[in-house]
Amino acid sequence: MVKKLFSQHYSTLKYLIRWSVIAIPVAIAIGSMVALFLWLLHLATNFRFTHSWLLYLLPVGGVVIHLLYKWYGSSAERGNNLIIDEIHQPGAGVPKRMAPLILVTTVITHVFGGSAGREGTAVQIGGSIANLFAGWFKLLPKDKQVILTAGIAAGFGAVFGTPLTGAIFALEVLAIGRIQYNALMPCLVASLIADLTVSAWGVHHTHYHIDDIATVQYFNGHQLNVSFLVLGKVVIASVVFGLAALVFSKATHTVKQVAAKSIKTDWLIPVC
Template identity: 35%
Template sequence: MRRFWEPLLMGRQLLLWLVIGSLTGGLVGVVVTYFLKLLFWSINATSSWPLWAFGLALPGGGLITGLLIYYGAPDAAGHGTEAVIRAVHQHAGKINWKVAPIKAIATITTIAAGGAAGKEGPSAQIGAAVASAVADLLRFSAQQRQKIVICGIGAGFAAVFGTPVAGAVLGIEVLAMGDLWYEMLLPSFAAAVMAYEVAHGLGLTWTYARAAEFLPFSLGLFGRLVVLGIASGLAAYLLVLMMEGLHHGMDSLREKRRWWPPIFPVLAGILLFLLFVVVGRAPGGLSLGLLNQALSGHTVGDFMWWWKIVFVAITLGLGMSGGIITPLFVIGATLGSALSGPLGLPLADGAAIGMMAVTAAGANAPIAAIFMGMEIFGSRLGPDFLIAAVPAFIMIGNHSVYPSQRVRLQKSPWVPISIGVALEDTPDHPLPPPWIRRRQKHTSADSQRPPASMS
């Protein structure tokens, strides 16, 4: 009888999580939509301010952000998604309900004032918090809570980017470097689709310039896209190193010098205003104008990608609040645009491919980045995204904008890493120069691949 009942029981499990995922996605879509509308209203309200006004707004916004985070919810610091990943792995998805509203307000005070951050981190955190609240209401078990929170993460990403397939995959792929929880693909997709449809029905729109054209495949194109992918991985690596350096400096001053934590976002605001005076306001805020300029095939300057890295590292590295994926979009698009000339690529194509390659590297999520590229720019560019995303993913090494990601993959035998622990908890062993490094077989007991339960 087992062979008779097994498909029916599997179908019941599938139907159950399709329903739960859809209901969760609908709720997340409503909350994220109104958060985004408030954020865009705030940005429009400050967009016409003169430069001197940002000299007050940036430090003032930093102070409000610092006070909210320090006294309200420390998990709302930075870009937020890493706190959700940590909650999934360490607390079965249990999210403090206070984090979502504080994260939303702190992000608005950061971005509207000119801080360089994104809108997706708060959306994913809001989605996870809503899903965790649903789990509390329905009295879910720890494993069920973990699953529904993953649905909430994917729904948040889908609503903010307008990409349900990529949002569903990204919500799973960011949990671990080199692994996917296959059981959650369809429930997460159901949540992402429902969130997307609800957000669209409530009037949310997503605008991406789509000037990229199909590139006929050739060996030369393959080589040029690999080079672009390598450069994208190194750019993402540079961003991570700068953010980590500022984090460590901030922690050192707080612990050894007893600095008051809310002062760091204020210092970030002061530094950003000085950069506004020198560079201009284009790399600040969401930089959607800069992004669409690059994706439209217009020049944006050879070093705008560098300035965006600096702006983002200061904003998030010194304790202001916001997401990280949108900044990765902008860094990748401006880098791809700058390298299009030397690589002989159309400007719009270089920007689109660079955008997805930097995202694949920074988030350690190449599959989601490829899907996202195809959803935004069309499936004909899928092979190009793959060719650039994979070397970018390899080149960033064992680093990520999400330090709470679990390690499920050793990218190179010459760079050993403990499997099954978070990136932030892996020992930082020194490496000798490559020319004297011998290939070693990783034999640590924790190198066994853990089960797919993510627990």
């Protein structure tokens, strides 16, 4: 009994140490890249605000981005889909060029006033760097899946300063509701270390002020620190947000398909 218990604890300790040793350097590298990205993004945004005429050159920026991916992108142009495919079914891997390419092209987009979120950039930076380390560490396919998931958690958590959310995002969203429990600890460690790395570089996140909401509710004479009215509003809003996301996703795919069929010269697609 004692021997079995010792064996279980030893296996757990070995697992924790092994994945900490693997995840920490990956997270530091990702956090450093994210810090550079956020710093460049801040410079690009300020530069655009002081040079508003750059907005008229947005089509030129689109052509530059298109050419960069055409000449140097290779499979990197598949973006997030490539990383998700690698997690579910490891194949040729995630190209090393994906991280610098998405960083540069996102900054270019912001310089010219384009709309580009940070989450896609964070996922691709995290996945690309994690795949690079997986090759250096000569990880097995099942371990490569874990480190890719941890890399995504690190990128997402670091870019928004939300390590717990980054871990949950990587674990649940990418697995479509099925949590990879073997990746739980690596994701938490990677996301936290990456966020601390961004802070260590002196890069700060945007803070949003939210007013306090009265949540005291009485039920059967008992005081509850929750408001059922607020919860109801959150549920309704969540449904609306989900439907809006679905419409946006469908619209994006439709526009891409129509553009690909209608415009024969591919570099003109971002111009139109």
